[in-house]
Structure formats: C-alpha cells, structure tokens
Amino acid sequence: xxxKASRSAARLMLAPAVILLLGWMLVPLTLTLIFSFQRFLPMxxxxxxxxxxxxxxxFVTSSAFWPSVQATVVIVGGVLLITxxxxxxxxxxxxxxxxxxxxxxxLVIAPFFVMPTVSGLVWKNMFMDPNNGLLSHLWRFFGADPxxxxxxxxxxxxxLIVSWQWLPFATLILLTAIQSLDSEQLEAAxxxxxxxxxxxxxxxxxxxxxxxxxxxxxxxxxxxxIFAEIFVTTQGSFGTRTLTYLIFxxxxxxxxxxxxxxxxxYAVILANIFALFLMRIVGKNLDx
Amino acid sequence: MGQIVLEQVTKSFGDVTVIPPLDLTIExxxxxxxxxxxxxxKSTLLRLIAGLEDVTSGEIRIDGKECASIPPARxxxxxxxxxxxxxxxxxxxxxxAFPLRMAGFDRAEQDRRVEQAAAVLNLTDYLDRRPGQLxxxxxxxxxxxxxxxxxxxxxxxxxxxxNLDAALRVGMRLEISELxxxxxxxxxxxxxxxxxxxxxxxxxxxxxxxxxxxxGSPLDLYRAPRNLFVAxxxxxxxxxxxxxxxxxxxxxxxxxxxxxxxxxxxxxxRWSGIVGVSEHLGSDTFFHVHKTGLADSITVRAxxxxxxKHGARIHMTPRDDMIHRFDEKGLRIA
Numbered sequence: 001x002x003x004k005a006s007r008s009a010a011r012l013m014l015a016p017a018v019i020l021l022l023g024w025m026l027v028p029l030t031l032t033l034i035f036s037f038q039r040f041l042p043m044x045x046x047x048x049x050x051x052x053x054x055x056x057x058x059f060v061t062s063s064a065f066w067p068s069v070q071a072t073v074v075i076v077g078g079v080l081l082i083t084x085x086x087x088x089x090x091x092x093x094x095x096x097x098x099x100x101x102x103x104x105x106x107l108v109i110a111p112f113f114v115m116p117t118v119s120g121l122v123w124k125n126m127f128m129d130p131n132n133g134l135l136s137h138l139w140r141f142f143g144a145d146p147x148x149x150x151x152x153x154x155x156x157x158x159x160l161i162v163s164w165q166w167l168p169f170a171t172l173i174l175l176t177a178i179q180s181l182d183s184e185q186l187e188a189a190x191x192x193x194x195x196x197x198x199x200x201x202x203x204x205x206x207x208x209x210x211x212x213x214x215x216x217x218x219x220x221x222x223x224x225x226i227f228a229e230i231f232v233t234t235q236g237s238f239g240t241r242t243l244t245y246l247i248f249x250x251x252x253x254x255x256x257x258x259x260x261x262x263x264x265x266y267a268v269i270l271a272n273i274f275a276l277f278l279m280r281i282v283g284k285n286l287d288x
Numbered sequence: 289m290g291q292i293v294l295e296q297v298t299k300s301f302g303d304v305t306v307i308p309p310l311d312l313t314i315e316x317x318x319x320x321x322x323x324x325x326x327x328x329x330k331s332t333l334l335r336l337i338a339g340l341e342d343v344t345s346g347e348i349r350i351d352g353k354e355c356a357s358i359p360p361a362r363x364x365x366x367x368x369x370x371x372x373x374x375x376x377x378x379x380x381x382x383x384x385a386f387p388l389r390m391a392g393f394d395r396a397e398q399d400r401r402v403e404q405a406a407a408v409l410n411l412t413d414y415l416d417r418r419p420g421q422l423x424x425x426x427x428x429x430x431x432x433x434x435x436x437x438x439x440x441x442x443x444x445x446x447x448x449x450x451n452l453d454a455a456l457r458v459g460m461r462l463e464i465s466e467l468x469x470x471x472x473x474x475x476x477x478x479x480x481x482x483x484x485x486x487x488x489x490x491x492x493x494x495x496x497x498x499x500x501x502x503x504g505s506p507l508d509l510y511r512a513p514r515n516l517f518v519a520x521x522x523x524x525x526x527x528x529x530x531x532x533x534x535x536x537x538x539x540x541x542x543x544x545x546x547x548x549x550x551x552x553x554x555x556x557x558r559w560s561g562i563v564g565v566s567e568h569l570g571s572d573t574f575f576h577v578h579k580t581g582l583a584d585s586i587t588v589r590a591x592x593x594x595x596x597k598h599g600a601r602i603h604m605t606p607r608d609d610m611i612h613r614f615d616e617k618g619l620r621i622a
Contacts, residue, residue: 187340188373192387192434193361202386206377 029268035261043255055262059250068246071155071239076223078159079166080216086163087170087215088208092200094171095178105175112168116228123161124150124233154238161229166222170215177211178204217278224271243267290351290364290441290474291316292337297346299332299498306332307498309346314442314476314491319468322478323485323521324495330478333495334444337476338367350441361390366435367444370451372427374419374434380406381415384433391438405433408467425456432467442474449484461487482522486510494518516618519544525574527612528586540613540621547574547589549610554596557603561586563596577604 036055039048059065094105111119127135128149136146149157181204189199227244230236236245247267251260292314299307306329314320322330335341337348339360347354355363366387374383381402388398406412409429419427428448435443445464449457465488468475479485485492486506494501494509494517502514506522513519519527527544535543551557552575561579571592576585588604596602613621 182371182373184369184371184373185375187360188367188369188434189375189386190340191338191360191365191367192438193390194386195361198390203375206375209377 032261032264032268035257036265038258040257041255042257051258055258056266059259059262059266064241064246067239068241068243072224072242072244074155075159075162075226075240075242076220078155079162079223080219082159082163083166083170083219084212084215086167087174088205088212090167090171091174091178092204094175108171109168111164112166112172114165116165116226117232119165120161120229120232123157123164128157150234151238154234154240158229158233158240161233162223162226165229166219169219173215174208174211177208181207213278213281217275217281220278221271221275224267224274243270292442292474292476293347293349293352294333294337295347295349297333297336297348298344299329299336299341300344305498307336310498310500312493312500312503314474316474317472319465319475319477319488319490320493321485321489321491322476322493322495323482324480324501325521326480328495329498330480330495331446332498334367334446334476334478338365338444339363364441365444366438366440366442367446368428368431368435368448370447372419372431372448372451374427374430376419379416379418380411380422380430380433383419383430384411384437387434387438401437402433405437408436408470409433409463424452425460428452428460429463432464436467436471440473442476445475445477447478447480449479449481457484464488483524486522492522494521512620513544513612514620516542516544516614519612519614519620525587525589528584530582530586533581535613538611538613541616542614542618544612544614545606545610547587549607550586550588550604551607552577552588552590552594552596552602552604554602557605559586559604559606560601561604563598563600563602566596566598568592568595575602577602579604 037050037052039051039054040046041048090108094101094108098104114122125133127133130136130146130148133146133149135149139146147153185203185207186199189203194202225244226242227248230240230242230245231248234240236242236249241249243263244267247260247263250256250263294310294312296309296311297307298305298309310333322333324330332341336343339355339358343356347356349355350363350365375386378386384402384405385398388401393401402415403412406415409432411426411429411433414422414426414430419430422430431448448464449460452460461484464475464477468488477484477488489506491503492506492509493503496517502509502518509518509522513522513527516529520529523546525547527546528550529542529544531542535541559579561577564576564578564585566576567574569592573590573592573594575588575590575596577588578585586604615621
C-alpha cells in the first residue's frame with residue numbers, strides 16, 4: 001500500500017464500509033437529537049412544536065431519574081465485581097491440566113451463546129420461580145422458605161442473571177492472559193520464597209492487570225445498555241429501572257418521544273464520558 | 289556451606305526415564321558445570337536439585353540434610369533462569385528485593401542489600417527502571433542480583449548465557465567467574481556449550497541421556513577423555529576420530545588426535561592429504577584435510593600465518609604422545 005494508485009484504490013474500496021457505518025451511526029443520532037428538542041407525542045397529537053431544552057430539564061428533574069442512575073451503577077458495578085472475581089478464579093482453575101479440559105472449557109463458555117432474552121426467561125422460570133424454580137426447591141429441601149427472587153431480591157436477581165451471561169467472556173479473556181504467563185516467573189518466585197498466595201498477589205495478578213482493565217472496559221460499555229434481562233423479568237419494577245429502561249418507558253409506554261430522546265442523549269454522553277475515562281486507564285496500563 | 293550430594297537419584301516422567309540412577313558429589317565452594325547435548329537431562333537434574341521437580345527415587349542431600357520434603361524456597365538455593373524470569377511489572381530495585389521481602393527483612397536491610405548487590409553488578413544507575421527497558425546483559429545481571437541478595441548456600445544457573453549475543457556472552461562468562469572467585473559459593477551451571485564449561489568450571493560433569501559420562505576438571509577431561517563421547521564433546525574444534533587401518537596400527541578400534549596435536553608441512557609427514565576448506569581465524573587457521581581411505585576429513589590447527597590453497601597436497605604428522613586410543617566399546621585404553 002505504498003504507491004499512489006494502490007492508496008487511492010484502497011480508499012475507494014474502504015468507502016462503502018465507512019459510509020455505511022457512518023450513516024448507521026449518524027442518522028439515528030441526528031434524529032434523536034432533533035426529537036429531543038420537540039414536543040412529540042405520536043398517539044396524542046404528534047408534533048406539537050419546538051420546546052428548546054425543556055425535555056432535558058424534565059428528564060433530569062423527574063423523580064425517576066436519580067434512582068435509575070443509581071440502579072444502573074449498582075447493576076454494572078455488581079456484575080463487574082462478580083464476573084472479574086469469579087473470572088480470575090475460573091481462569092486459574094481452567095489453566096490447570098485436567099482430564100476433559102476441552103469439554104469443560106466449552107461448557108464454561110456456553111452461557112455466552114445464549115440470547116439475553118432467553119437467559120432471562122430461563123432464570124425467571126426455571127431457577128427463580130417461587131413455586132417451581134430449582135432454587136425454591138433447594139430452599140425447601142433445607143426447610144427454608146423460598147425467596148421470591150424477582151420481587152424481594154430484585155436487584156440481586158438481575159445482577160446474578162447478567163453475571164451468569166458475562167462470566168464466560170471474562171473467563172475467556174483472563175484465561176488467555178494467564179496462559180501467556182511465563183512459567184519460569186512463577187518458578188523464580190517459588191525459589192524466591194513466595195508462598196502460593198504471594199505468588200498470586202505479586203506475580204499472577206499484576207500479569208492479569210491489562211486483561212482485567214480490558215474486561216472492565218468492554219463489559220461496562222455493554223452493561224450500560226442491558227435491557228432484555230430486565231424486560232422479561234421485572235419490567236423495571238422493584239427498583240430495577242435502569243437508565244436504559246427509563247428511556248424505553250418514556251418513549252414506548254408514555255409515548256413521549258421527545259422526552260425519551262433527551263434521555264437518550266444523556267445516556268450517550270454518560271457512556272462516552274465513561275468510555276473516555278476507561279480508555280485513559282487502559283492506555284496507561286498498555287504503556288508499560 | 290553448600291555441599292550437594294546426589295545418591296542413586298532417578299527421575300521418570302510417566303514411562304520415560306530421564307535420569308537413570310545417578311551419583312554425584314559437588315563440594316562446597318566448587319564451580320560445577322553440567323554439560324551435554326540438548327535433551328541429555330542436565331536441566332532436569334538442576335531442577336531436581338532446586339526442588340522444582342520431585343525425584344522419583346534416591347536422595348539429594350544439601351549440607352548433609354536430606355531434602356526431598358523441603359520446599360524449594362527453604363533449600364537455601366538461588367536460581368538464575370534461562371529466560372531470566374524477571375518480574376516485568378516491578379522495577380529493578382523491587383525485583384532484586386523480592387526474595388528479601390518474601391523472607392520478611394525490614395526495609396532498611398532490604399535497601400542495604402539491594403544497593404550492595406547493585407554496586408557489585410554495575411546496576412546502580414538502573415535501579416528504578418523496569419526490566420523491559422534494559423538490555424539483555426543488564427537483565428541477566430538483575431537476575432544474578434536477585435540470586436545473590438539471598439546469600440544462598442549455592443547458585444543454580446540454567447543456561448544463563450544462551451540468550452545473549454556472542455560478545456556479551458564472553459563478557460558475562462568472565463563476570464560470573466569473577467563473582468564465583470569473590471563469593472566462593474557453590475555454583476552449579478548448566479550449559480550445552482563446551483567452551484563455557486571449559487573456561488568456567490572447577491569440575492565438569494558430562495551428561496548423555498541422563499548418564500554421567502565423566503566427571504573431572506576441564507584439563508582432566510581434555511587430556512584423558514574416558515570414552516568416545518567425551519572425546520568428541522570436549523575440545524574445539526572436535527577431536528579427529530580415525531578408525532580402520534591407522535587405528536589397528538595402534539592396537540585400537542578407534543584413535544583420536546586433536547587438531548592442535550598434528551603438525552603440517554608441505555614436504556614430509558606421516559600422512560598426506562588434500563586441503564579442503566580452510567578457516568582463517570587470524571590467530572589460528574584450521575584446515576580440513578581429505579586423506580585417502582578416510583570418510584571424514586581431518587581437522588588440523590596451524591598458525592594463523594600459514595596458508596595453503598584449496599586442493600593443495602600437504603603432509604601431516606600427529607604427536608605420538610597425544611594419540612588417544614579407544615576399544616571396540618568406545619572406552620579409553622590406558
């Protein structure tokens with residue numbers, strides 16, 4: 001790709017992809033921006049004039065806004081904590097030579113292939129159902145009263161479901177990172193008198209730090225947008241209304257497209273701030 | 289103190305026996321080199337001594353203490369790995385201090401010992417860098433620094449110079465020998481390079497397929513190799529091994545004569561041959577001479593100024609007192 005002809009040919013061939021991607025991103029973003037400055041109620045009179053920043057002010061001053069931000073943060077934080085911690089432990093476990101390694105690895109990765117809607121329904125009906133769920137049977141087996149998961153421990157339930165889905169991703173990335181650790185380093189640490197926990201703390205964990213930041217970065221961006229798991233389980237009730245879900249409700253349940261669009265723009269800004277912040281950390285980590 | 293005794297030590301991985309019963313004693317303060325071709329079990333032997341592998345049977349005693357049940361860290365040994373195995377996320381200072389930190393020394397003592405080791409190894413200016421910012425030779429020195437701060441009973445080196453370029457290797461060879469002279473600590477050094485073995489060792493252990501072929505000082509091995517394997521392995525360029533008619537004249541199956549023990553002349557000599565490739569090293573010249581009736585060429589060392597053209601006919605005379613004789617089993621005939 002050094003001659004002038006090949007460079008322009010390359011540009012020409014890249015063009016369709018770039019134009020398509022840009023269009024895909026820019027058209028919805030622009031529409032959302034335009035809607036956010038309108039009073040637009042499709043079922044109740046349609047377009048009713050431009051309102052400036054009124055939608056933006058209404059969205060943040062509504063009593064549902066801060067709880068939804070809090071719910072988002074709790075869910076994202078909780079899922080990250082569970083997936084990273086368990087992911088590290090599982091990765092170390094899967095790195096050990098054992099019989100049937102290939103099959104076990106595929107089984108561990110399997111949940112990632114289940115669609116969010118399906119996994120939400122499976123958990124709701126097979127595990128968390130108060131009458132027939134496996135968990136309630138387990139509780140009853142030990143003589144305890146079954147927990148009514150989705151209403152009494154709604155937040156925990158959502159976090160568990162989403163963690164189950166994302167644990168394979170974390171495990172997979174951390175496993176590849178662990179496999180790249182030079183075994184002589186661990187042996188050197190062993191010779192240097194480091195017991196097993198010190199070896200984990202001083203050698204394995206620092207080695208994984210890059211992979212961990214990458215897992216956190218990628219998961220955060222996807223977790224900010226989780227929707228299906230909430231939609232098929234609690235429908236946003238019992239304190240599980242995240243920012244994404246609130247926007248959905250404003251647009252489709254209250255049929256207020258303008259207000260929802262304003263919320264959408266807030267979500268875009270928030271996600272970008274977060275992404276930028278994380279990129280910085282990753283960049284710093286990758287420098288070393 | 290660091291006397292290391294191996295008694296009837298064996299090691300198998302599954303059905304494969306890597307080390308058949310082996311006896312070896314390394315005296316306190318000795319520089320012992322394990323040398324042999326790759327796959328001869330020399331690294332495995334070192335790892336057995338280090339405790340990174342368990343012996344299948346037999347005993348390893350360090351200072352008279354049987355250490356099958358002693359974990360690597362408590363054997364009082366320090367190891368320098370082939371890949372150096374530095375901790376990439378720690379600075380040089382922290383790398384060197386790591387064993388001290390694990391042993392629970394206080395900060396002041398850690399700093400004192402690290403500074404001392406850094407001064408010995410010329411690393412003082414690099415203490416705050418990370419391993420990634422150092423050259424190969426410097427990394428090697430950090431790895432040695434991490435070993436010496438523990439003041440171990442013995443050092444174990446696993447092919448420590450194989451990742452360095454030729455010039456640096458010569459330099460580090462001297463530095464390690466220097467270190468041994470200063471510390472007077474037992475060192476066990478594994479290499480496949482017979483030059484390293486010859487130049488550094490007090491005692492060379494030649495290994496083949498887990499067997500000890502010969503143990504002795506470098507000159508013992510050079511002067512009186514016990515069998516054909518040792519004869520071919522020790523010395524550079526290799527000893528010429530001649531079978532057939534010439535060997536029968538000396539009542540042997542094979543005779544060996546080193547390139548440096550053959551004199552050459554244009555006009556007269558016991559053997560004659562045609563010059564093939566000649567290698568001019570400046571100080572020496574090595575001629576590969578084809579002698580009729582021999583499959584392999586004979587290597588001959590001559591002064592650097594001697595020049596024979598390719599295809600020239602020359603005459604060679606081996607020094608009779610330097611001819612090594614071997615029987616049909618490949619063993620030396622005294």
